[in-house]
Amino acid sequence: GQQLNQSPQSMFIQEGEDVSMNCTSSSIFNTWLWYKQDPGEGPVLLIALYKAGELTSNGRLTAQFGITRKDSFLNISASIPSDVGIYFCAGPTTSGTYKYIFGTGTRLKVLA
Amino acid sequence: NAGVTQTPKFQVLKTGQSMTLQCAQDMNHNSMYWYRQDPGMGLRLIYYSASEGTTDKGEVPNGYNVSRLNKREFSLRLESAAPSQTSVYFCASSEGDASYSYEQYFGPGTRLTVT
Numbered sequence: 001g002q003q004l005n006q007s008p009q010s011m012f013i014q015e016g017e018d019v020s021m022n023c024t025s026s027s028i029f030n031t032w033l034w035y036k037q038d039p040g041e042g043p044v045l046l047i048a049l050y051k052a053g054e055l056t057s058n059g060r061l062t063a064q065f066g067i068t069r070k071d072s073f074l075n076i077s078a079s080i081p082s083d084v085g086i087y088f089c090a091g092p093t094t095s096g097t098y099k100y101i102f103g104t105g106t107r108l109k110v111l112a
Numbered sequence: 113n114a115g116v117t118q119t120p121k122f123q124v125l126k127t128g129q130s131m132t133l134q135c136a137q138d139m140n141h142n143s144m145y146w147y148r149q150d151p152g153m154g155l156r157l158i159y160y161s162a163s164e165g166t167t168d169k170g171e172v173p174n175g176y177n178v179s180r181l182n183k184r185e186f187s188l189r190l191e192s193a194a195p196s197q198t199s200v201y202f203c204a205s206s207e208g209d210a211s212y213s214y215e216q217y218f219g220p221g222t223r224l225t226v227t
Binding site: 004031033035040041042043044045048088090091092098099100101102103104105 | 116143145147152153154155156157160162168170171202204208214215216217218219220221
């Protein structure tokens with residue numbers, strides 16, 4: 001079945017640094033979603049991407065839909081302590097638009 | 113506008129007990145979902161309801177049943193709880209196919225422990 005692999009699994013960065021993470025699949029995706037989950041909370045949608053090559057920003061966050069449709073990237077600029085959390089990529093599978101799969105997440109820690 | 117709400121927030125069950133997790137959304141969304149999240153893992157789809165009156169299995173449906181009570185509410189039932197069902201359960205909703213929007217919005221989760 002389709003799988004989403006996220007890297008890195010975890011990262012520790014200094015406040016103010018930029019962050020890059022990615023999500024890859026062996027299958028084509030038509031939609032990429034990026035979520036952030038704070039400890040003890042549900043995931044919150046950050047960015048949605050619908051077209052190959054699309055580049056979308058949300059404040060300090062920028063995400064790109066890879067040209068091959070098999071990957072997506074999320075960048076965070078000038079990180080701050082509240083960026084701490086787990087970042088997930090997700091998308092609807094080709095077997096059905098309601099069947100979403102999620103990556104295993106990138107755990108981000110920001111050192112002040 | 114509360115978004116997606118879930119009850120209870122925490123629950124401890126003994127093996128073999130049953131319970132129902134409740135979920136409601138006030139965004140007039142057509143589609144609703146139940147996921148489970150195990151430590152260090154992403155979310156896995158248990159069941160979904162594409163629209164009122166329909167339900168279908170996701171990736172890990174065994175041991176669960178669902179009811180789409182109306183457009184707002186989607187419940188998840190554990191008939192005979194097992195320790196393997198210890199997890200955090202999330203409900204989500206989305207507008208659905210009619211709007212070609214695949215953005216899902218999540219509730220705060222129910223933390224279930226089965227002893």
